[in-house]
Amino acid sequence: MRTIRKHSNSGYQQHSSTQRHTGPTHWYACAINHRRRCRQCACVHGSPRLPEAHALLLTVGCWGRGGRGDRRDCHSGRARKVGLPDAENNCEMARRKLQEAILAAEGLRVSEENSKGRDVYTELCVRQRVFLSKDSSGIYSIQFSPDAQQLAVGFGNGAVQVLNAATGIVASELFPGHRTRQAVTAMRYYPKHINILMTAGADGIISIYNTETGWQVVEMKEEENEIHALDFCSDGNVYATAGKDRHIRLYDSRTSQIVKVFEAPDFKSSDNLTLMSGHSRRIFALRFHPDECHIFLTGGWDNSIKIWDKRMEKEARRFINGPHICGHGIDIRDNQILTGSWAAHNALKLWDYRSLRLEKTIPFPLRKGQSEFLYTAKFCNSEVVIGGGSGTHSAHAINYKNNQDLGGIALGRNTVQAVDTVLDGQLIAVAGISGNLHMATLY
Incomplete structure (x- = not known):
């Protein structure tokens, strides 16, 4: 057995998975990044079939599509403003719906063993x-x-x-x-x-x-x-x-x-x-x-x-x-x-x-x-x-x-x-x- 150490830079391209993507792969790249932060939530990550909590997170910009609203970490609850020219009432309503959906998702969370086969794939x-x-x-x-x-x-x-x-x-x-x-x-x-x-x-x-x-x-x-x-x-x-x-x-x-x-x-x-x-x-x-x-x-x-x-x-x-x-x-x-x-x-x-x-x-x-x-x-x-x-x-x-x-x-x-x-x-x-x-x- 012989050991070889080498570092080849030929053809090496840096590509960060956290980089913002556009086009048809945008949602998928975002889903992969989101999965890192949300390991304890009940959703199936990387899928467009999201529980209600994550569907609401998407609407308020959690996955970084650039839309208006709070970008909020779904577990820490922290939010940072990215520009809200609309009425604060709309944002507050979205927050309340988000909290309700998260509570609902918490109630539906089950162990991995019991959740196997929960989703029905058709295509x-x-x-x-x-x-x-x-x-x-x-x-x-x-x-x-x-x-x-x-x-x-x-x-x-x-x-x-x-x-x-x-x-x-x-x-x-x-x-x-x-x-x-x-x-x-x-x-x-x-x-x-x-x-x-x-x-x-x-x-x-x-x-x-x-x-x-x-x-x-x-x-x-x-x-x-x-x-x-x-x-x-x-x-x-x-x-x-x-x-x-x-x-x-x-x-x-x-x-x-x-x-x-x-x-x-x-x-x-x-x-x-x-x-x-x-x-x-x-x-x-x-x-x-x-x-x-x-x-x-x-x-x-x-x-x-x-x-x-x-x-x-x-x-x-x-x-x-x-x-x-x-x-x-x-x-x-x-x-x-x-x-x-x-x-x-x-x-x-x-x-x-x-x-x-x-x-x-x-x-x-x-x-x-x-x-x-x-x-x-x-x-x-x-x-x-x-x-x-x-x-x-x-x-x-x-x-x-x-x-x-x-x-x-x-x-x-x-x-x-x-x-x-x-x-x-x-x-x-x-x-x-x-x-x-x-x-x-x-x-």
Whole structure:
């Protein structure tokens, strides 16, 4: 392992998320900024569907549209005058309505667990298509930061760019890419530090960047391996990689030293093989359980999902037979497992984590003569999933409770290779061959 420190200013563009924006992204940028100040309120931030309290805040200029009235912090109650040529009565009336609405919102506030699924989303709306300088190399991985401020993008030539998630503007280029480098196939933000980004590629190279400074702080390589999957456990102490050689390597997050390897079985010489022995073909997906830091799932070309406990010696604990995983096609939420298979039909499925039984097959929208062939699938929230691939050259958001198609993002004739979402679907990114990065939101 070798450590590299460098600071590249090439192509670096400063862009503040607190800057006033105009045009169609104005409300969204404002919503992101407002979310920082209002972490305890009951609204769904970043959405135009605001509770009455925040709708009133918007009318009196809290989000900075430049209108007349008080600009008021919704928790501190402080206000500053920005020019009130109108009668004071109008302002006083707005204040009273605001206070009443805030009290009403306080009465409706519930715990996060009880509020899941509270909003009913009916439509997927594309906000913008983002054109990037490396689009010709294709986009193979995307990842939102935990605070939803950044979107990291990995390209086919090894380039890594970080975008402002609200505007799509490139904030920094962490690596410019090179003709000798291969695709960045996986990336994750460190759960304990929102400015630490880890990437892995088909050339076996793992890189760790500080997105705030633009420095590459660590680079190392898994020799003779193509890394296709990477994830952190929920407490951030360990991360794991998997790929072509079928070994699953667990690293200490602080030192980036290997602490454990689940070695792939040798199917030619071993006589003690079981269904728990490991994958027989390359691994394309790896996902830690969001609540149980010791548990993770893997899937690949051998038509199986294996469930591992990193405390065990060598074998998987349980397995699901069937899903043919060829990309980031595994997700887990609320004790449900979502799989997106590279299969012509019935590719999107929901499984019960506890019993491992198939709960349902989620219908993926098709036109006549089309097939599904999904590369990626992900939960948006407790009711909506999104998946995409090469069959329709599109990604679709689907309410799996009622099988309603909420809308799709078509990439022309280009394959969808990457999907990510945060804030329960308030920010969605879809990308693939020839770039084709699209930003969308659920309404």
